[in-house]
Amino acid sequence: MTPLIFAFKLLIGVPVALVLALSAIWYIWESDNAVLYDSFAQKMFSGLENYGLLAIPLFMLTGEMMNEGGMTRRLINAARVFVGGFRGGLAYINLLANMFMAAIIGSANAQISVMARAMTPEMEKEGYDKGFAAAITAAGGLLAPVIPPSMLFVIFGVLAQVPIGEMFLAGILPGLLLVAAFAVVIFSIGVFQGFPQGRWFTRAEALSALLYCLPAMLIPTAIIGGILFGIATPTESAAIASLIAFLVGWLVYGELDPRALFGLFKRTAVNASTIIFMIAAANVFGWVIIYEAVPQKLAALLSTITSDPFLFLLIVNLVLLVVGMLIDGIAAVILFTPILLPIAMNDFGISPYQFGVVICLNLVLGLLTPPVGVGLYIASSMSGAKPGTILRSLWPFLIAVAVVLVLLSRYPAITTSLI
Structure with missing residues (x-):
């Protein structure tokens, strides 16, 4: 009965955190196990007793301060220095700027929102189709969950009980591979559509753009460098990055008003509390799953069906592809990690x-x-392009992601060689 109640609540749109908690309560009531009732609150709160969870609000705060402090524009100008002169240069600028942003924000939704507002009008001015411009920006948002710091990696690391710093390292090569795949897509489309010729910056313009971008680049340097060289934990790196974002936005760029901090803290607290409550509820749900020996x-x-790890991962990919179309990514990671990870590790020898x-x-x-496609609708609302128009231009990028997923499933060294 419990699985039916769980599925019904998901289908009628009950928030995932409540679905997890209420399903666990229903199971306990159905099993008539008083010991489980006594342990419910303890299990829920124990899910939050993890130092790594502090990284979630801190990375969110860093992204909020970066948006408020005017660093996005500087990063886009820095991207122009490296790829602006190629044919279709603005498309490559969009991709490269998304890569820079992914190393700061860590949230796909936030990144798509910021970049769609900044890049789509610029690309449209230079003769690019609005739907294609929005599609590149939306695809670039997929870099945020892979290139560190990644909010999904923090959540997965907490649930899987693996070091978050090592999860970040595991995402570096896949992130670069995804950037390369998107660049190939842009080049291929440009050959057929005849993208406009870009313009290289003059030496003075390039030096100016790089100089003004240097303070903003301190943020990803602090995050990734601190973890790589063992100077700071991911949580400490997130705290340092948020402090740098505040100081740079306030003292260097002069665009972050300290009086705006209360609003930034409030938005961060509201957004982070939603995720953290899901994790607490998932801890109770995972406890029920283990009690029932579901894995x-x-x-x-x-x-x-199979004993081949590669085939197992392909099956998981197909199943989760459907799940991801219906359930938010964060909620799905919280929901399926406790079920699938023990199988992957213990039965197929797959690295976490x-x-x-x-x-x-x-x-x-x-x-x-x-049908959900939150990022698609964010890109649509920020760019003014219709979702269907964006989707028509987006499918080559989605195919590129599928190819990368197959490569990651087939060759574990892509994720484990830097750890």
């Missing part, structure tokens, strides 16, 4: 880092695919 039963079923990168990238695809 073991599912593993036994899957072992009758490889598995984490694959499912996080897979589930975030749902942001851009109907």
